[in-house]
Amino acid sequence: MSFLFNTYSLARPALFSLDAEKAHELTLASLKKAYDCQLTRSLLGARPSKPCTLMGLSLRNPVGLAAGLDKNGEYIDALGNLGFGFVEVGTVTPKGQPGNPRPRMFRLPREQALINRMGFNNHGLDAFIANVKRSQWRAQGGILGLNIGKNAATPIEQATDDYLLGLEGVYPHADYVTVNISSPNTKNLRALQGQDELSALLLALQEKRKELDDRQGRRVPMVVKIAPDLDIDQVDVIASLLMPHEVDGVIATNTTLAREAVRGLPYANEAGGLSGPPVHALSLQVISRLRQQLGDGFPIIGVGGIVSGRQALEKIQAGANAVQLYTGLIYRGPVLINECVQALE
Template sequence: MSFLFNSYPLARAALFSMDAEKAHDLTLSALQKAYDCSLTRGLLAAHPQLPCTLMGLSLRNPVGLAAGLDKNGAHIDALGNLGFGFVEVGTVTPKAQPGNPRPRMFRLPRAQCLINRMGFNNHGLDAFIANVRKSQWRSQGGILGLNIGKNAATPIDNAVDDYLLGLEGVYAHADYITVNISSPNTANLRNLQGRDALSALLSPLQEKRKMLEDQYGRRVPLAIKIAPDLTTEEIDVIANLLPQHGIDGVIATNTTLARDAVQGLPYANEAGGLSGPPVHALSLAVISRLREQLGAGYPIIGVGGIATGRQAQEKIAAGANAVQLYTGLIYQGPALVQQCVNALR
């Protein structure tokens, strides 16, 4: 494991010579092939232990994979094998959709950032559920989060319909469900974070969840994923509404529209959400405010800009109960998972 993980910089040099999205797809394909082979599966396996509880779920460790890396839930087992305490896949929409035109993912290596405007490209709910059902991660004790969104063609006024379809579809197969209302790459989606729109979304979701709880005999926690570009007043509104509507946790944060930290770099002015180290401070501010408003017990998952174990520590110090990785993995490789667990230990 150590040799393969530590050799990632060599692979990264080759991957970074390719188009970013092609490199992403190639990496997932290679990781899957390595997992499917029993010999290399063992060489890639990592099992860092730092048991904790999140939204009533027992995690092996508090370092998770953020949604977006595996949109179709096709590589759950291979990704979980890298040492994550929990894995979140999606965002899935009810109907398959191609997402935005390519190119739509850009690296900013000098800042260790990505800009993406993928636009919830995915194969749709049926294919997603089929992939999830094939995976062994949950049966082996892993915690799986399924992230749901709305189709681009669905008017924002009808967004709740898509989220209800998503909730009903994934409920039986999830340890927790994330409602993504903060991607900057689906028109008007972030409007759902406002007081009236959020209440109008959360009320029917909670009602549907109660029905599904009765149907399946278990309560699946619901989390909301929010943006880093919110004002203090907007954060306070969200913090007030989440417990009111029985929402079990909040994920802070998604990508940012801000470009202050990357001005002048190639691709800095591309449209889309920026991820990477500049998001860390934005995320910390949101987490800190949420913790202040929600009190000590409310579950918060901190995500955005974690590239070192120290930054994982800072997320927890700001008030997060667990963290998630994405862009840091692209630049640092899978050894980052163990580094973060060690730092939190």
């Protein structure tokens, strides 16, 4: 297993010679083919163990996959097989949409960073749910998070309608649901982080969830994913709304619009969200402030800029209960998952 996992570093130069989005698609397709073959599935499989509980869910380990890598839920089983304690897929919108024009993903290798302006490209809720239902990850004991957003064509004043459709659609098939209000690549979406807007959205979701709880006979945790580009007052406002609206956790953070850490690098001025190590310090600040405001018991998932086990540990030390990977996985490969689990032990 160690040999196969480390071969990613050998394949990476060839992948990085391709357009970033094409390389992304090729890697996922290859991973699925390897998973579908019984021999390579067992060779690629990993189960790093550090059992923990998050939002009442039993995780094999506290290292998860962040949303965005598998927007349509097509690769859940193959990705889970790499050793994640939990997997989050999406963001899904009620209707399928192409996202922003290509090219829309750019590598900044010197900082092990990415800039993307994908724009919630996905096949829509029906196709997403069909893919989720075909996967075996949950049946095998894996924890699955489903991430919902709004369509680009939906006016921001009607965004709640999209989130309610998303929540109702994914609820029966999720171990937890993430409400994504922090992508910088859908116009005006981050305005939903304002006090009045967020309060109204969470109230509507809270009421819908009670209806779904009764219908399903189970309560599915709901979390909110927020941006790193918030000042202290904005973080405090969000923190003050989570528990009153029965939100079960918070994911901190999404990508950043800041460019100070990559100024002068090729592609640094491309529009979109910056991910990778430049987000790490911003994420730590938000996590730390959330922990101060929310107390010891409230679940926080730390994401943004983890490319080593040390950075995963720093997320936990700042106040996170679990972490998620995305950009670090693209630069380091699956070996990063086990490294993070070992660091947290």
